[in-house]
Amino acid sequence: MIDTVALPRPYQNYVYAYPHKTAYRPLTPRPAIADLWSGESTSTLSLYLHIPFCEVRCGFCNLFTRVGAPDGLTGRYLDALTRQAEAVRAALGDTEPVRFANAAFGGGTPTFLEAGELTRLCDIAEHVMGADLRAVPLSVEASPSTATADRLGVLAERGTTRLSLGVQSFIDEEARAAVRPQRRADVEAALGRIRDTDIPVLNIDLIYGIDGQTAASWRLSLDAALAWRPEEIYLYPLYVRPLTGLGRNVDPVAAEHDWDEQRLRRYEEGRDHLLAEGYTQVSMRMFRRLDAPPQGPDDYACQTDGMIGLGCGARSYTSGVHYSFDYAVAPREVRAIIDTYTATTDFTRAAYGRVIDGDEAERRYLLQSLLQADGFSVAEYRGLFGRDPRDGFSTELGSLAERGWLDDAGSDRLRLSPRGLAYSDAMGPEFFSPAVRAAMAAYEHR
Numbered sequence: 001m002i003d004t005v006a007l008p009r010p011y012q013n014y015v016y017a018y019p020h021k022t023a024y025r026p027l028t029p030r031p032a033i034a035d036l037w038s039g040e041s042t043s044t045l046s047l048y049l050h051i052p053f054c055e056v057r058c059g060f061c062n063l064f065t066r067v068g069a070p071d072g073l074t075g076r077y078l079d080a081l082t083r084q085a086e087a088v089r090a091a092l093g094d095t096e097p098v099r100f101a102n103a104a105f106g107g108g109t110p111t112f113l114e115a116g117e118l119t120r121l122c123d124i125a126e127h128v129m130g131a132d133l134r135a136v137p138l139s140v141e142a143s144p145s146t147a148t149a150d151r152l153g154v155l156a157e158r159g160t161t162r163l164s165l166g167v168q169s170f171i172d173e174e175a176r177a178a179v180r181p182q183r184r185a186d187v188e189a190a191l192g193r194i195r196d197t198d199i200p201v202l203n204i205d206l207i208y209g210i211d212g213q214t215a216a217s218w219r220l221s222l223d224a225a226l227a228w229r230p231e232e233i234y235l236y237p238l239y240v241r242p243l244t245g246l247g248r249n250v251d252p253v254a255a256e257h258d259w260d261e262q263r264l265r266r267y268e269e270g271r272d273h274l275l276a277e278g279y280t281q282v283s284m285r286m287f288r289r290l291d292a293p294p295q296g297p298d299d300y301a302c303q304t305d306g307m308i309g310l311g312c313g314a315r316s317y318t319s320g321v322h323y324s325f326d327y328a329v330a331p332r333e334v335r336a337i338i339d340t341y342t343a344t345t346d347f348t349r350a351a352y353g354r355v356i357d358g359d360e361a362e363r364r365y366l367l368q369s370l371l372q373a374d375g376f377s378v379a380e381y382r383g384l385f386g387r388d389p390r391d392g393f394s395t396e397l398g399s400l401a402e403r404g405w406l407d408d409a410g411s412d413r414l415r416l417s418p419r420g421l422a423y424s425d426a427m428g429p430e431f432f433s434p435a436v437r438a439a440m441a442a443y444e445h446r
Contacts, residue, residue, distance in 0.1 A: 008426040010260055011237050015428030018364045019354055019436045021327045022443035030349040034091035040306055040318050042096050047103040047131050050311030052338055053112040055145055074113055076342040078120050084310050085128040087347035100131040104139040111146035115154050122158040134159035144182055144190035152197045162201040163194055170224035177211045191228050200293050201231040208266035209238035218266050222273050231292035234285045235270045237263045281373045284424035303365040312341035323353030333446045367431050371424050375415025396430050
């Protein structure tokens with residue numbers, strides 16, 4: 001019966017957060033940050049600092065970032081980041097203890113900053129916000145060309161526990177096809193420098209579905225990554241997004257059936273190879289080495305605990321409101337938003353966001369839990385929301401079961417089958433609320 005069920009396209013929307021920023025709108029009137037956090041638990045928070053600069057913009061990238069930073073822009077950006085951190089820390093107050101359970105520097109490319117600027121970035125997190133970077137997991141994203149010894153030295157000394165390197169492909173021709181000009185020799189040199197540090201967890205990002213990629217070339221990239229015994233490997237399907245480098249060169253109405261099939265095959269090949277090499281699957285994208293060292297205490301739950309995001313591309317989460325700054329992808333729009341951010345002196349109010357009611361909170365919890373390979377406890381879910389997920393989402397979960405995407409729909413633990421994990425990017429959008437769907441559809445890409 002499963003084989004006769006019509007399946008949706010496998011690659012639709014990567015649900016790394018819900019609701020997506022394209023569902024955010026200007027908040028009117030702009031609420032005070034202090035009011036948004038009043039009454040919220042601050043004992044287990046996540047801290048994220050966003051650096052919106054890269055040395056080159058990859059053809060597949062739709063992140064909030066710009067190429068280069070002329071005329072001292074990084075310094076002005078860090079000045080603004082300091083002002084924002086001071087305002088946010090004051091807004092959190094001292095009535096309840098403020099504790100950060102983990103921290104991350106993302107982008108863009110945080111290691112675009114020079115060593116002295118990375119020291120400033122760590123100081124903002126530690127001395128202004130109060131995060132103990134040497135006592136909690138700290139993850140930092142990097143690119144091969146910016147993973148220099150002096151930058152890595154700062155990060156290692158300040159307590160970085162995880163360094164994520166965006167490689168995408170070890171094949172020079174494939175890297176160029178993805179509009180990511182780099183040489184394998186430079187990638188290997190960067191990996192060597194990272195392994196020379198005391199950073200305990202190395203993650204390597206790879207992409208499948210690149211034009212010209214074959215089963216053989218994909219295996220070559222996988223084996224090249226495995227040669228470094230990374231503690232983590234992320235396998236990302238290639239997406240072509242509006243206003244990205246690749247997006248400008250693709251006919252949006254062209255049939256993509258063959259590409260879907262190719263990506264599914266590469267995914268399965270990559271998954272099976274990593275499992276055979278001693279890795280366990282954490283999600284559709286994430287694989288962790290079975291003997292990888294623990295990163296340290298991490299009692300943060302992304303489904304329920306709050307997050308403080310600093311920087312013009314970061315978002316923050318309270319239980320009732322998700323908020324950020326304006327969002328864009330086109331280079332000119334991004335530059336304008338960054339310029340506005342660096343000129344801002346008053347960071348006491350939230351500008352853009354979305355109110356999260358009980359229904360949206362439930363959808364967010366379900367999505368962020370179900371898309372993990374281990375799934376979630378139905379009993380814990382019932383304790384949080386007062387009902388079984390099968391009662392609230394019977395149609396959606398029934399469809400997953402009919403397609404064979406649930407491992408055991410009758411157990412107390414709801415988890416995806418291996419085929420369900422493969423279709424994670426098709427499954428996520430099915431749980432979006434009508435209101436979020438409408439807001440995303442109405443969003444004007446710029």
